[in-house]
Amino acid sequence: MFTCNLTDETELRLLEIRHAEALYLLTTSSSAHLREWLPWVDHINHVADSRAFIESGLKQFTHQDGFHAGIWHRGQLAGVIGLHGIHWGNRSTSIGYWIGDRFEGKGLVTMATKALVHHCFDELNLERVEIRVATGNPRSQAIPKRLGFTEEGILRHAEYLYDHYVDHIVYSKLADEHQ
Structure with missing residues (x-):
């Protein structure tokens, strides 16, 4: 299973079925x-x-096609990070x-993204x-910028978000740019 210690208080762990309730509670509370x-x-709408x-x-993890990991901070599920495929x-x-x-x-997503x-x-x-980020989401944009990703361009109307389309900024990092 995938695990990664980020600090003494923070780690990434592959999400497992036993985490469903914690994930549901975090999602609904946020x-x-x-x-x-x-x-x-x-x-x-339900733990299911x-x-x-x-x-x-x-299933993705089993097929080596990505995964979802929980960002755990001080023993609590704080967020999710993963490979889309x-x-x-x-x-x-x-x-x-x-x-x-x-x-x-708290810098948790930046640490988790760096580790991933x-x-x-x-x-x-x-x-x-x-990493693709909505053009109107500067907090999320800050993460690839901090980690030295290159902004490649904008995908217009990349995602339908409830009642409107949003554009996405595409950021990338290549193997030879990784330290």
Whole structure:
């Protein structure tokens, strides 16, 4: 199973079925905060919905096609980070992340993303890692910028978010840019 210690108080752990209730509670308690940028929030209505998400990540992990890891801080689930899928022919992936509102501002997502980028290049031997962020979400944009990703451009109307489309900025990092 995938685990990674970030600090004495913070770690990444592959989400498992036993984490479904914690994931559900974090998602629902942060739904107003998350809903601004994530189109799936309104579809999380029961613990079973969180369980299904975890099962999909475990299936990805089994097939070496990505995974979902919990960001655990001081023993509590604080957020989620993962690989949306791995394109082995191109040796590329994209990273997605979110954090519960009460855990914002602690640098947890930046630490988690940095660790996952290292995993992608050092363990999985990938060539390219991508992060896509809504143009109106500066907090999320700050993460790839801090980690030395290159801004490649804007995908117009890349995602339908409840009642409107949002544009995405595409950031990438290549293996030879990784330290």
